[in-house]
Amino acid sequence: MPAESDGTQAQPSTGPVRILDPSGPEVIPGETPSVPESPIKPRDDWRSAYVWSMRLVDAVAIIATLLLAQLGRFGADGSRGGGDLEWHGMTVSYWFVGLVLGITWWAWLDLRGARAIRLIGYGVEESREVSTATLIFYSAIAIISFALSLPFARGYVMIALPLGLVFLVLGRWGLRTSLLFRRRRNRSAMSRTMVVGRQRGTLETVQSLQDHVEAGLAPVVAYYPKGKQPIPAKLKDIEIRNTLPVGERPTVAGILEAAHRNRVQALVLTNNSPLSSAEIRHLSWYLADARIRLIMNTGLTDIAGPRIHTQHLAGLPFIHVSTPHLSRSRRIIKRGMDILGSMFALLVLSPVMIAVAAMIKAHDRGPVFFGQERVGLDGSRFKMLKFRSMYTDAEERKAALLAANESQGDVLFKMKDDPRVTKPGKVLRRYSLDELPQFVNVLKGEMSLVGPRPPLESEVDKYEDYVHRRLRVKPGITGLWQVSGRSDLDWDQSVRLDLYYVENWSVLEDTLILLRTVKAVFAPSGAY
DSSP: OOBOOOOOOOOOOOSOEEEOOOOOOOOOTTOOOOOOOOSSOGGGOHHHHHHHHHHHHHHHHHHHHHHHHHHHHHOTTSTTSOOEEEETTEEEEHHHHHHHHHHHHHHHHHHHTTTOGGGTTOHHHHHHHHHHHHHHHHHHHHHHHHHHTOOOOHHHHHHHHHHHHHHHHHHHHHHHHHHHHHHHHHOOSOEEEEEESOHHHHHHHHHHHHHOGGGOEEEEEEEOOBOSSOOOGGGTTSOEEOOSOBTOOOOHHHHHHHHHHTTOSEEEEOTTOSSOHHHHHHHHHHHHHTTOEEEEOOOOTTOOGGGEEEEEETTEEEEEEOOOOOOHHHHHHHHHHHHHHHHHHHHHHHHHHHHHHHHHHHHHSOOSEEEEEEEOGGGOEEEEEEEOOBOTTHHHHHHHHGGGOOOTTSSSOOOTTOTTBOHHHHHHHHTTGGGTTHHHHHHHTSSEEESSOOOOHHHHTTOOGGGGGGGGSOOEEEOTTGGGTGGGSOHHHHHHHHHHHHHTOOHHHHHHHHHHHHHHHHOSSSOO
């Protein structure tokens, strides 16, 4: 969990990550090591500038909202009546009411923590915090109006509330998009980060941060005791030089000295850190005094945030992970979304489907549809429909092509230039048009709009035990792996994404995947 601070910032170095071996005595409880003053000046703090940008964008959104609410409800000159709020003989113009509401609303977003540094770059969490703060604010207005018998114009609130939510979320989205663009383009607006832990955990954390620049943490220093085992091959491309002797244990004083020497602005402590709980507590105090963020990796991978809760039991901080469970009500909601979505898709896309069917028939006079037995929910079998994108003898020719399989893991069969695909089939696969008949499978209840890829029985036979968890939900037309790289992902990556979906299903997640599917369909890569 991040430890909040107003830490000073500077642009991260683009050079290799370095391993430092600062010497220094162990920190004795109650004894404070010498902590040098941070050399990074406040005026270089990009995070402070970004927070002020959030304040400015929020102010513009709130002003626009209340102005439109005023004009929409009362008109520019109050010609629609009720332009004043009357209460116990006092009359107040709604223009003044709007001014008070706007200032209070704007300040409340700060008090509620909707502009906290930890939210920078994290869209879903930021939007949730902004929405929650706004709903609480308007709920308070409703309660106060009822308690004091204020004749507050309901039409005014009915306009301001939804408009405010939309404007605030869109404003934050614009800021966030600009920030992520800067990070991906030249790795600017990022925090110089030090990673502390044991060898393997530290290297994996460094690589993960380097691969996901949107997190805003640029690892410039790694600090870990050298292990006896060699660095895994997949991590050898990380430019890290280790100078710590085998078995030497990092010290709090050494960590602090290295952090300040390298102008570190955030420190990531891996889940396998060699520090004791007392040392971590003391380290957090010194980092807070130096305005360096402390971020602790719990090691709970592939678990969505809403399932993780912190609890204090017996005076100790515990992390509670909720058990994934698709209850009856959640199944009903998901099935309702499937029925409405598939009916709407079949109705809207029927002209496209007719044109595709005609194109397939005109090409080789073969059948338009291709039905293939797939494995569905809890191992059930069903016939999945597709527009035919291969020649009619494709299954017979597959055996001769097995040696050219490009998929890792020997479970799936993939070829970028599969000779069995027809000329129209290449177009259908490029834009996923061959999948359209599966809306019929969804309507019949055999598939869902969103879910793991429906596997063949021969693929299921090769599954390891844990991979069978993919079958705990209905297979989908689209899913996490389809919107995260499609066929460019290897088998292990696809399984990991599918299992994450199974473990963390939600209505919001389905909605986001459906929206991302539109982008993935028109993406130039991953479809073959």
